[in-house]
Amino acid sequence: MFALAIKEIRFFKLKYSLIGFILFLLASLVFIVSGLAGGLSLNNVAMLENSHANHFFLSEDAENRLDQSGYIVDDLLEALPREGGWEPFLIQNYRLDADSSETKLAVTMMPVDPNSFLYPGVIEGTDLSDSEAIEIVVDQSMKVDGVTIGDTLYEEDNDLSFEVIGFTEGQTYRHAPVAYLAETAFYSLELTPHTVANAIVIETEETVLQAAITGAFDEGVWVGKADVIDGVPGHSSEQMSLNMMIFFLIVIAVFVLAAFFYILTIQKLNQFGVLKALGASNQFLIGATLLQVLTLTTVSLILAIGFTYFITTILPEGMPFDFNSGLLVQYSVTMLAVSLIGALLSAIKIVKIDPQQAIGRVE
Amino acid sequence: MTAPLILDKIVKGYQDGKEYQEILSKVSLSVEKGQTTAVIGPSGSGKSTFLSVAGALLSPDSGAVIINGQSIAGFSAKQLANIRLNQIGYIFQAANLVPYLTVKEQLKLVIEMNRNWSKDAQLRVKEALGDVGLGERLNAYPHQLSGGEKQRVAIARAFMNDPDIILADEPTANLDQARSHEIVRLIAKEAKEKNKAAILVTHDEKLLEYCSVVYTIEAGELVKRT
Ligand SMILES: Nc1ncnc2c1ncn2[C@@H]1O[C@H](COP(=O)(O)OP(=O)(O)OP(=O)(O)O)[C@@H](O)[C@H]1O
Numbered sequence: 404m405f406a407l408a409i410k411e412i413r414f415f416k417l418k419y420s421l422i423g424f425i426l427f428l429l430a431s432l433v434f435i436v437s438g439l440a441g442g443l444s445l446n447n448v449a450m451l452e453n454s455h456a457n458h459f460f461l462s463e464d465a466e467n468r469l470d471q472s473g474y475i476v477d478d479l480l481e482a483l484p485r486e487g488g489w490e491p492f493l494i495q496n497y498r499l500d501a502d503s504s505e506t507k508l509a510v511t512m513m514p515v516d517p518n519s520f521l522y523p524g525v526i527e528g529t530d531l532s533d534s535e536a537i538e539i540v541v542d543q544s545m546k547v548d549g550v551t552i553g554d555t556l557y558e559e560d561n562d563l564s565f566e567v568i569g570f571t572e573g574q575t576y577r578h579a580p581v582a583y584l585a586e587t588a589f590y591s592l593e594l595t596p597h598t599v600a601n602a603i604v605i606e607t608e609e610t611v612l613q614a615a616i617t618g619a620f621d622e623g624v625w626v627g628k629a630d631v632i633d634g635v636p637g638h639s640s641e642q643m644s645l646n647m648m649i650f651f652l653i654v655i656a657v658f659v660l661a662a663f664f665y666i667l668t669i670q671k672l673n674q675f676g677v678l679k680a681l682g683a684s685n686q687f688l689i690g691a692t693l694l695q696v697l698t699l700t701t702v703s704l705i706l707a708i709g710f711t712y713f714i715t716t717i718l719p720e721g722m723p724f725d726f727n728s729g730l731l732v733q734y735s736v737t738m739l740a741v742s743l744i745g746a747l748l749s750a751i752k753i754v755k756i757d758p759q760q761a762i763g764r765v766e
Numbered sequence: 767m768t769a770p771l772i773l774d775k776i777v778k779g780y781q782d783g784k785e786y787q788e789i790l791s792k793v794s795l796s797v798e799k800g801q802t803t804a805v806i807g808p809s810g811s812g813k814s815t816f817l818s819v820a821g822a823l824l825s826p827d828s829g830a831v832i833i834n835g836q837s838i839a840g841f842s843a844k845q846l847a848n849i850r851l852n853q854i855g856y857i858f859q860a861a862n863l864v865p866y867l868t869v870k871e872q873l874k875l876v877i878e879m880n881r882n883w884s885k886d887a888q889l890r891v892k893e894a895l896g897d898v899g900l901g902e903r904l905n906a907y908p909h910q911l912s913g914g915e916k917q918r919v920a921i922a923r924a925f926m927n928d929p930d931i932i933l934a935d936e937p938t939a940n941l942d943q944a945r946s947h948e949i950v951r952l953i954a955k956e957a958k959e960k961n962k963a964a965i966l967v968t969h970d971e972k973l974l975e976y977c978s979v980v981y982t983i984e985a986g987e988l989v990k991r992t
């Protein structure tokens with residue numbers, strides 16, 4: 404059965420390479436689009452994905468949006484020490500000047516306690532410390548803008564200079580790199596008279612602690628990390644449109660492949676009729692057809708995977724692309740299933756062939 | 767010893783629009799091993815229909831087809847396929863070879879469909895192709911063969927699963943005179959040597975010299991020629 408399938412592919416090389424090529428293109432497109440979807444998604448919410456903050460106390464009317472929520476936490480600080488396990492979560496959008504860049508660089512400034520679970524640590528350079536020095540650790544994606552350790556980034560409105568002392572990774576928020584600044588340094592700038600936060604965050608669920616925090620404020624709700632990620636502006640709509648593209652690609656693949664395999668089978672009906680007259684069972688003929696499709700699809704998928712990896716190596720730096728093996732397996736299995744479904748459609752045709760047509764007629 | 771193929775009072779017709787047209791009426795026939803039986807008749811007389819019924823490709827409206835002592839009435843499609851695979855060998859008007867298989871692989875295929883491939887089968891393939899004079903063309907593809915050579919491959923293929931019955935429907939229609947004689951002689955010789963019951967349908971009177979018994983189809987009935 405398998406030998407039959409392979410021999411036919413080998414004999415009609417051109418025909419089968421063309422179909423294989425279409426399969427390869429469709430699969431590559433699915434892989435690349437989903438890689439981009441993953442990349443964009445990460446770019447938008449990586450800081451939250453990678454954060455150790457798992458439960459967020461947000462204003463009720465903020466609709467899970469961090470930027471719509473705000474608290475003054477002076478009272479809470481007095482009533483409930485931070486050692487209890489909570490942290491104020493504060494993000495601010497800054498536009499910074501750098502010598503290396505003509506345009507201003509957008510960053511998400513995040514004042515943190517360097518010893519808390521909110522601070523991710525560096526992959527290069529020096530970690531933040533509890534000093535009043537205006538030093539920042541930024542996401543490595545800023546390297547693309549020419550930022551290096553030791554650079555000074557300037558903020559015009561408040562006339563502030565930040566010195567880059569280290570790089571961290573996987574810390575982007577709303578497509579901008581996150582810059583971590585020691586809390587002590589931030590408050591020494593006296594930009595605000597109070598201790599402020601967008602949200603109060605904790606690492607693990609703790610009923611007593613959460614109740615105490617709720618009690619300290621007039622209003623607010625506890626929200627899980629997943630909901631906060633969904634609340635990031637643009638995240639769901641961005642993901643939805645990309646997932647829609649992938650969905651339609653797969654639908655297109657179903658039709659294109661079903662049509663191809665159907666035509667292939669139609670071309671061979673006569674031959675199948677003869678084989679049936681010679682005693683081939685439906686099972687044998689369908690088996691050979693499915694094996695052929697399986698072989699073709701597997702080879703095309705392997706090539707598409709290779710091609711996708713090749714693409715990732717030549718993509719311009721800073722282009723968001725994330726393609727993990729989980730997705731790879733998921734979409735490969737989908738593509739495989741799609742072509743088998745396409746081939747099964749023509750199996751109906753095979754069952755219906757009347758072997759009698761082989762007798763008494765010219766080819 | 768019973769005959770491998772017995773047809774008993776076969777009736778077969780086609781529904782042509784509203785009209786029913788009877789093609790075979792009460793056809794009875796029994797073919798013996800080692801013999802080649804010829805069936806001749808004008809075009810449209812029902813020769814192919816007759817052979818389809820005899821070959822378990824078409825079920826009769828009434829009457830029985832008895833293959834090796836077993837009536838195949840009521841057999842499932844799968845059982846019929848199995849009968850065709852093991853007990854009947856076909857030779858068609860056109861050789862109907864699989865275009866992407868070599869001569870050797872054509873024969874291997876029918877053995878594989880039977881899940882019987884073995885070293886011994888390898889030898890049988892070589893021998894069968896030797897018997898039809900193609901021992902040198904084992905690795906040729908159909909498009910590299912002449913019409914007569916293709917038909918020889920088809921003959922070797924028909925004998926491959928060692929069936930008791932060989933059915934040939936105008937196997938020489940596409941061939942010239944000399945080639946036709948060669949092919950029919952080959953079928954008759956193989957049938958005799960391998961002790962098969964063969965039926966040869968033709969409308970060429972000149973080919974009857976190789977056949978032991980000759981029938982004509984006349985008005986839906988088989989008439990033995992003496
Ligand atoms: N599937 C069918 N439906 C309706 N009529 C059919 C069908 N198959 C054959 N016939 C009719 O049955 C008659 C006998 O056909 P058959 O093919 O058996 O003739 P034949 O003797 O083999 O002719 P030829 O020498 O041309 O091959 C013809 O009149 C044909 O039109």
Ligand SMILES: [Mg+2]
Binds near residue numbers: 815
């Ligand atoms: Mg005919």
